Amino acid sequence: MNSDILNFWKGHDPGRIAFEHDGYKITYNNLAGNIAKRVTYFQQIGIREFDHVALSISDQMDYIEMFLALWCINATIIPIDFQISPSNFWKIIKESDTHYLITNNIKYFNEIKRYDFQNHNLKKVVLIGENKIEVTDVNFDENKISWLAEQKNTENSGFFILFTSGTSGDSKGVVLKKESFINNVHKVISYTELQDTDILLMTLPLSYSFALSQVCAHLIVGGKIILSVNNVYNSLTLFDIKEKKVTNYSATPYFYETLVKELEAKKEAMDVGNLRFFMNAGGYINPTIIEEIVKRFSSVTFYNNYGQTEACPRISYNRFDINTTDFKGVGKPLAGVEVKILGDDGMEVENNTIGEIVYKSEDLMLGYYKKNVLDSDQYFLSGDLGYISNSNLVIVGRKDSILKINGRKVYKNYIENSIFELPYVSNVKLKKERHSIYGEYFCAYVVPKDSDDNHTIIDKIYEFCKKNFNSYERPKKIVICKEIGLSSNKKVQLRL
Template identity: 30%
Template sequence: MNCIDYLLPKDINKDDLFVLGQREPLTFYDIRRKVASLAVELKSEFGSGNKFVLLSPNNNYFIICYLAIMKSGNAVIPLNPATEKESLDFVKGQAEVRLAFIPQLLQKRVQVSFENIWGEDELERISLENPDVYYEEEGDFDPNTLAQIIYTSGSTAMPKGVMISHKNIIANTSSIIEYLQLTDEDIMECVLPFFYCYGLSLLHTHLKVKGKIVLNNNFIFLGSVINDFKKYKCTGFAGVPSHFQILLRKSDSFKNEVLPDLRYVTQAGGKLHTVFIEEFRKAKPFTKFIVMYGQTEATARLSYLPVDRLDDKLGSIGKGIPGVELRVVNEKGDPVKAGEVGEIIAKGDNVMRGYYKDEESTSETIKKGWLYTGDLAKVDEDGFIYHAARKKEIIKVGGRRVSPKEIEEVIVSMPGVVDCTIEAVADDVLGEAIKAVLVKNESANGLSGDDVKEFCSTKLAAYKIPHIVEFTTKMQVNSAGKKVKGKM
């Protein structure tokens, strides 16, 4: 089955809205009509099995292009509009890109030349020239067909292309809808970019249930987000840790605002320290807080913590989502005992086909059908998983292994601390020493590095106390809102 046939609802009225928050609302009827005409044009001009780049912010143009490319049997490569020339050249060459979809306003800023570029005018022309094209489902379509390539950012090398099939998207979407209990009454405030798998999962799930999404590309202006919550009566919000830290600590406006329609929020994209979760629940006691964990290599989602276990399992990423099996294993591949640290591995229909044109990395990551995530974790007696750190983030201080997250958890519990990141720095004696980088708000202007060290000494073993403490006005984050360590 083609995943677009699965995602697009059939029982629709002509005026049923899907996208809010744009100058021109987008209906489900418009989506089916425009996707059908563009998909037919792509198949006619290019055939199937090609790779097409899509560089665009979240908007109606992105949605139509994204869906039509996959509907046509080609693979979409959604990229950050701010992708550097070197990375863009790499993707273009590796994927042998024949066509790029780029909005008119962005075309002059892109420093890489593509064989073909289609903007909004081209889509409008195709739609006008094909008024009689209607959406048709494909009965004979291999679900293992490549649907998209998501390039993951690499700090020391060129990005890796994660190959996601139509089956992967269908499996992950179905599972997320089930555990979040999404319906056609859900309205999602969407601040996550669609070139990020977490953002795409919002698009997929709300299409499937015939819900609505509110596009907001201006999270930096908190007032606009709060206005969306009230104006559109949003029932859901999805964010990474930095989103929640800003909502809760940058000002009191979000905490003090009454939002009766906000049924739930989801958090993924890294660990949000428990102090922020508790702070959110205190401010919004009637809004469900759902902790999730995932990877691009798993289409988006791997685990979630049920809301009714948040009190007794605070700090856990939960268990596998429906249809996904998770284990925490030692270096031999055997399950660890409760309390021991091991690597999270996963199996399910959402696990990627592999890395594009990179068999070596694929064989290192997928072993006997299991996805090795590179994330270290512990399991408790009830089978709940507690994320410890990325393998690559572990700091070795004088031969002792230190998890940055443990120290970050302590420091962000200090009054006035908005955010903290822990990094390793070279040390002649210890091999690696610990550096803490903090963001504080105005109420903590007098906070010093010595204050931080003294506070840590009451909570942590001596070898875990930061050797260096620095302050910054804001954390360096990537385009998906995740912190970039070592660049503070």
């Protein structure tokens, strides 16, 4: 399996376009040559198999070529979002036992002497400039070995480490086996029926496990990947999809929510040309949104995936089209994956009973870096809530999306979905907040659609909640927002 990504260009037409980026087209033959040159250079500066190499590159094409070159060397790759804060950046460098840092951010290159790297692994910092490459040596501890090297069950296929904040905000290094990752990619190729004629439009950050999975899937089948330079997540994306003859597009729920609201306002059909399918790239999505998408784009399939970075990343999927009548759920688990629902007592519950989703997967991560190595036979606690109905896994939300008010459970997504469907609401997100006397409650952050003044909209929402929710379910505060946007890793941010 590991060789699939190392030799992806073999068997493909060498003249076929592999990537299109910022006006440039790169054939599979060009890509292979560029990667080979980078492999040679990386080896010349000392990078060897199993060395930990952090990669923070803002140029998408450079990033992919370097990522694949490091994969060929079988280095342990640590992709880092180039938009994270300097303090978080250096924290990851130290926690991941990085030996080599490759970046095109001159600030990181210049700041290296400001940080305390006592008892660390960092050997060299490599600055990738427009016309030259600079290398700085760092005084590392020659006797210090990485946490991975200390483990007895490491594999020759190698690893990469993705740092994710999750919902807690605490950075965790998810150690993924390359072989398991590629195994999971092949499952995606199978259920989406990817072929060499497929064209992917990529707007997700490439340090994101889902984005890496999609890129690798298209490389393996010999497809084409368009790396978008437009940082927009609305209906304008549809013009790119049509113009560039894109056959599949993946996005977070935020994009689909925004798209549906914009299309409702425009009251006009949008042509998406050759598009075969949309795909949810992670997170809970309102079933009403999926239904609206397939109704408006009747020739397009919608894949609703469930996954986590820890799962490499897919766990299950569901397929929806114009003939679908029930838009709930993320389907049955993929081959090699088992899913159960546990109650508060840790025991498995009956069908149609909400509890925590736990899963066992052949593609599960090795563990969290410097924290644990998982038993391949154990069930992993997802932190997500859901239930199983007629073999269909239905996601309810994160465990922290539940509040207990005087012993009664309140589900965030149920309330959020209901408010979202109001004709005068453009977008809404609920957040848990705490009152010093009354405890936890939900605050509804709302982006209005019409021109009513804020007080009128707030009054309308309060009245709707009073009629439709139990008293303990109602948001206790409503705040009007200008926009609900996305952070660099495509997570929701509120802009008041």
